[in-house]
Amino acid sequence: MNKLGILTSGGDAPGMNAAIRAVVIAAQQKNIETMGIKGGYQGLINRNIDRLTPFDVDRIADKGGTILKTSRCLEFMEEEGRKKAARVLEEFGINFLVVIGGDGSFKGAEKLHRLGINVIGIPGTIDNDFAYTDYSIGFDTALNTILDAISKIKDTDFSHDKTTIIEVMGRYCGDLATYSALAGEGEIISIPERKLDFDTICSQIHSKMASGKHDNLIIITEKMYDIEELKKYIEKRLQVSVRTSILGFIQRGGSPSAFDRILASRMGVKAVELLTEGYSGLAVGIKENKIISIELENVNNIRFDYHEKLGLLDTFSIFNKGDQVLR
Ligand SMILES: Nc1ncnc2c1ncn2[C@@H]1O[C@H](COP(=O)(O)OP(=O)(O)OP(=O)(O)O)[C@@H](O)[C@H]1O
Numbered sequence: 001m002n003k004l005g006i007l008t009s010g011g012d013a014p015g016m017n018a019a020i021r022a023v024v025i026a027a028q029q030k031n032i033e034t035m036g037i038k039g040g041y042q043g044l045i046n047r048n049i050d051r052l053t054p055f056d057v058d059r060i061a062d063k064g065g066t067i068l069k070t071s072r073c074l075e076f077m078e079e080e081g082r083k084k085a086a087r088v089l090e091e092f093g094i095n096f097l098v099v100i101g102g103d104g105s106f107k108g109a110e111k112l113h114r115l116g117i118n119v120i121g122i123p124g125t126i127d128n129d130f131a132y133t134d135y136s137i138g139f140d141t142a143l144n145t146i147l148d149a150i151s152k153i154k155d156t157d158f159s160h161d162k163t164t165i166i167e168v169m170g171r172y173c174g175d176l177a178t179y180s181a182l183a184g185e186g187e188i189i190s191i192p193e194r195k196l197d198f199d200t201i202c203s204q205i206h207s208k209m210a211s212g213k214h215d216n217l218i219i220i221t222e223k224m225y226d227i228e229e230l231k232k233y234i235e236k237r238l239q240v241s242v243r244t245s246i247l248g249f250i251q252r253g254g255s256p257s258a259f260d261r262i263l264a265s266r267m268g269v270k271a272v273e274l275l276t277e278g279y280s281g282l283a284v285g286i287k288e289n290k291i292i293s294i295e296l297e298n299v300n301n302i303r304f305d306y307h308e309k310l311g312l313l314d315t316f317s318i319f320n321k322g323d324q325v326l327r
């Protein structure tokens with residue numbers, strides 16, 4: 001009988017539980033026993049493995065985080081750690097593995113595949129930093145959490161004619177910033193793919209102010225600047241007071257959106273299908289609303305200025321032309 005192990009790895013993402021549920025239920029329908037590996041690759045190395053039944057995954061689709069827990073595992077970065085993990089899988093009789101995680105987790109999964117493990121990756125990360133898939137599980141929920149915060153901050157910014165800098169997650173990917181600025185009527189965005197220097201940010205705020213708009217929201221991706229330094233620079237240059245808000249971990253938690261639950265369910269079912277059809281070393285994804293798969297080694301081979309390609313930044317600029325007349 002086939003035995004499938006499932007783990008979540010890297011940062012947790014809303015919808016990971018819905019993906020776990022989908023994998024377990026789809027596997028059961030194919031008479032595959034499922035095992036939950038707790039705590040990502042570290043849990044695998046440590047043999048933290050238990051049976052996971054459809055009963056265990058009942059009513060978990062609406063829960064944030066991951067019931068299997070997750071980790072960032074240094075030991076797994078080494079060949080020796082991965083060989084240990086492969087031996088544990090053999091010891092438990094696990095011949096299929098599903099890894100739910102981000103780009104780092106996929107690199108690990110690809111290396112396991114090369115060690116002869118049958119593995120399929122499901123993209124679970126709020127960062128949406130894969131090139132091969134339109135969406136990763138968790139991005140939509142995080143985006144909506146950010147949107148909720150933005151709209152509250154905008155209420156008070158408008159009332160006080162304030163400028164606020166909001167820092168969002170995304171690691172080295174500007175999707176959370178770009179999408180949330182577009183959906184939340186942000187005025188200025190700076191993302192790793194198109195980083196603005198301090199003077200450009202100031203001149204954009206200045207032209208907004210000249211057109212009569214004094215509540216301006218600047219959305220930036222994390223890791224790009226020291227937000228307090230940026231605040232002080234703008235205050236000094238433009239003689240305005242600026243507030244800052246680092247949204248932090250509220251972006252990662254919370255009940256997944258319908259979109260993420262459905263995406264996770266579709267991807268989970270597809271992962272089991274691929275394994276039973278004899279495939280390994282693949283990642284599932286979504287393109288033009290179809291569930292697709294691609295070799296794990298190619299998931300980021302077509303990274304380019306993805307936002308430019310989608311035209312999102314051009315769309316954003318339509319709403320934020322420097323000389324836009326408001327009155
Ligand atoms: N190059 C690599 N080779 C082998 N294993 C890796 C590699 N990169 C990452 N991993 C494994 O995957 C784990 C998770 O990776 P990482 O911390 O980059 O998160 P992620 O999967 O990209 O998710 P997220 O970015 O959403 O937090 C790492 O802790 C490590 O165990």
Ligand SMILES: O=P(O)(O)OC[C@H]1O[C@](O)(CO)[C@@H](O)[C@@H]1O
Pocket residue numbers: 011102125126127169170171222252
């Ligand atoms: O949980 P940690 O290790 O602080 O990681 C934070 C990082 O994880 C993410 O939330 C998901 O990759 C990033 O957006 C962020 O940079």
Ligand SMILES: [Mg+2]
Pocket residue numbers: 010102103104125127129171
């Ligand atoms: Mg990552």
